[in-house]
Each structure stands twice: as C-alpha cells, then as structure tokens.
Amino acid sequence: MQSCRELGISTVAVHSTADRNSLHVRYADEAVCIGPPMGKDSYLNVPRILAAAEITNADAIHPGYGFLAENADFAEVCTSSGIKFIGPDAEMIRKMGDKNTARKTMIAAGVPVVPGSSGLISDGNEALKTAEKIGYPIIIKPTAGGGGKGMRVVNDGGELGKAIATAQNEAQQAFGNSGVYIEKFIECPRHVEIQVLSDQHGNTIHLGERDCTIQRRHQKLIEETPSPAIHEEQRRKMGEAAVAAAAAINYEGAGTVEFLLDKHGNFYFMEMNTRIQVEHPVTEERYSVDLVREQIMTAAGESIAQRSFSPKGHAIECRINAEDPEHGFRPSPGELQVFHTPGGYGVRVDSHGYASYKVPPHYDSLIAKLIVHADTREEAIERMLRALDEFIVVGIKTTIPFHKKLLRTEAFRSGKFDTGFLDSGGFTLS
Numbered sequence: 001m002q003s004c005r006e007l008g009i010s011t012v013a014v015h016s017t018a019d020r021n022s023l024h025v026r027y028a029d030e031a032v033c034i035g036p037p038m039g040k041d042s043y044l045n046v047p048r049i050l051a052a053a054e055i056t057n058a059d060a061i062h063p064g065y066g067f068l069a070e071n072a073d074f075a076e077v078c079t080s081s082g083i084k085f086i087g088p089d090a091e092m093i094r095k096m097g098d099k100n101t102a103r104k105t106m107i108a109a110g111v112p113v114v115p116g117s118s119g120l121i122s123d124g125n126e127a128l129k130t131a132e133k134i135g136y137p138i139i140i141k142p143t144a145g146g147g148g149k150g151m152r153v154v155n156d157g158g159e160l161g162k163a164i165a166t167a168q169n170e171a172q173q174a175f176g177n178s179g180v181y182i183e184k185f186i187e188c189p190r191h192v193e194i195q196v197l198s199d200q201h202g203n204t205i206h207l208g209e210r211d212c213t214i215q216r217r218h219q220k221l222i223e224e225t226p227s228p229a230i231h232e233e234q235r236r237k238m239g240e241a242a243v244a245a246a247a248a249i250n251y252e253g254a255g256t257v258e259f260l261l262d263k264h265g266n267f268y269f270m271e272m273n274t275r276i277q278v279e280h281p282v283t284e285e286r287y288s289v290d291l292v293r294e295q296i297m298t299a300a301g302e303s304i305a306q307r308s309f310s311p312k313g314h315a316i317e318c319r320i321n322a323e324d325p326e327h328g329f330r331p332s333p334g335e336l337q338v339f340h341t342p343g344g345y346g347v348r349v350d351s352h353g354y355a356s357y358k359v360p361p362h363y364d365s366l367i368a369k370l371i372v373h374a375d376t377r378e379e380a381i382e383r384m385l386r387a388l389d390e391f392i393v394v395g396i397k398t399t400i401p402f403h404k405k406l407l408r409t410e411a412f413r414s415g416k417f418d419t420g421f422l423d424s425g426g427f428t429l430s
C-alpha cells in the first residue's frame, strides 16, 4: 500500500472479517471483505479474491508473504484472468516448490547442493547405498515440504528403512505427495540467504545476504545483514551462486535463495523462496531500496539493467510477536491497550497495529518488525537495545523482553551461534 501510494498507483485491500481494522485496510484506497476469519474461507479462497479483483477492476495482485504467495495454481489463475500476478510465473513457482526438482535444477545450474540422493527414494536398498556413500547422519526431506516440515534425521542404517517408510506416510498425509529424498545432515549449520531481483529481460542481480540463524522451531526471530559468519570471498561466491540459480529458471521479480553454511564455511543450496520475505526490510535498509517498489516495477516490465545498489552499514530486524516467551511462546492475542513504537535515527517499525487495535487470534502472531540500521554491527545492537526499551506494548505479551535478553548474550554479540542456539534449551527468558 505504501509503495503504491508513492508510485501513484491506487490500491484495493482484501481482508477477512477479523482484519477489518488492520492498517493495511486503512492504508488502501478501497477495501473488499472476502469472508470469515478461517483462511480457507477468505485469504486462501481463490474465487473470492479474483471476484474482488474483477469488481474493482484491478490490473495486478500483490500476493504478500503468506497464504497464496507461493501458490502456483493461484498465479496461473491470475494470469488466465488477465490479472498480473506480481512475482514469477506459475512454472517457476512449481519448479522451486518441489524441493527435489529444485535440487536437480540447481545441480544443473552449477549451484552447490548438499551431497545426497540423485532423486526421490524409490527403493530401500538404493537408499542404504546412498546413505553409506555420503555417510551418517543423513536427513530425509519431503519433496513437497519446505521450512523444516516433515524432516527426519537418521543416524545409522538400521533405522533407515523404517524412517523412510514413516517419512513417506507422513508426507502423503501432510502434502498429498509421498516423495522424499536424502541429504547428508549438516550439523550445527547457519542459515544464510541471498536476496535476488530479476526483470523480464533476463537481468538478475543480488542484494547481498541475510543471516537468519536465530530461529525457534523454524520460526525466525532475528535477521541481520551482513552475516557475522561469512567473509568477502564467501559472500561473492554465494551471491554468484544465487544469481546463477535465479537465471537458470529465467526468474522474475524478488526472490530468496537459502543456503546452509557449515562449520567449515562451505555453503549449500537449501530452498528458493519465490516471494518477498518477512525479513526483506534489513536488505532494504542496507541497500537503500524499496523492494516492494522493485517488485511492482519489474512486474510492469521495467528493466533493472542500468540499476546498481551498494550496501552500507549493518541492519538488524527483531520480530515482535504476540506471544508469551515465558510460557513456550504461546499465542497472546488481544487488545494493544498501549502501543508506543520506537523512533529516532536509524529505527524503523513496520506494523499493521496501533493503540486500541485488537490482535485477532486467527493468524500468525507477528505484530511488528523492528528494524535498525547503523554503521557497524556493534552500533546496530546498541541501537536495537535502545529501540526495544522505547517499545511499549500493554495488553498482550510480546517477544520484546526475549529480544532484550538475547541481544545481551555473549553468543549473540560475538556472532558465534548456530541454528540450534534457541532450540537446544541453553537460552530461555525465565
């Protein structure tokens, strides 16, 4: 809504009955209610969304970062209805949505992948041979999964056959697709991803990395750029690999190529996200670019051939969730009786909330993104601590106190941590 307003493009918000008072609705020129709170009745209901687009004469749909943002069928229906889906076309989404296909595509493009099976597992003996060759532990991943859903680690051959059968059954239940493949299990990795941007004319650039290693149960909590764990040479190689990945599928728009970084500094392709991501603001701050504006401009056919972006300083994002970190991060919906957001130099808050807004219980618990930008990582951490102190939320529990404590730990300050930091139980609020 904000990017469109600056571009002189009028906007229509679609919303469920639960989101009538959300800021995205207030920032839009028009709003259409598309149904009751449950996703299947509103935000996942393709006919209702297309009807809203048709009655308001919309030229394009921006899919955001949840719900249908990576749904190839939705992108296809938009296109066949004469509405531009702001993002890559259905074929690219499908290619990257099937993780085994994505892996094969990356191998063909010369992008490093984790050693593993050459395709889906069809036979137990062949799987045993693959596992012996790459060495235990291995990880079984569902091809239709992503974001960690349905993965299993196997430590020796004795468990393998049973683990594959279980994984296949679970994958069938969860995704309607029983396909699984095997990779070597990388221990204590970091999650480092590269932002890419492609236009419709074959140009692809990258906008550096984001380190998203601070996660809890596959939910990112803090993201930063640059990564404290890579040096210039790795950064250059990872950037080149990400550009090769996007170019290989003739990508369009903003995308993210996720890598696992191992203890030795080797990196491997994990997944490609064919949408704008929650954590995109850290890249925006470091590269002085509005990525949503770039999505809209590239969707409209603009070239990026003459564009250049240069990084400056360090940016960090803390996700402020309506959750109680003292009780297992359980959801904490309700009224934001006080909602005082921080400001001042180098501080940004992206939120759909405001004082008196009621956080509905039906959706993701993210209520605000707090982003800081500074010259160095140390200054960015101090600025974030200052901003977290200014942030006052009364009425619900949030992750603010958790962030305050986490940012003061030696592990975070030194930059020496891996994806197990929060889940290993060594760090808690209480």
Ligand code: MV4
Pocket (backbone or CB within 6 Å): 114, 139, 146, 147, 148, 149, 183, 184, 185, 186, 187, 189, 190, 191, 212, 213, 215, 218, 260, 270, 271, 419, 420
């Ligand atoms: C892995 C892995 C170790 N080895 N693959 C989790 C999310 C999904 N994108 C892939 N994930 C992982 N894949 C191999 N071969 C460890 C993880 C993983 C992880 C990755 C990134 C950030 C946090 C994580 C937490 C647990 C496991």
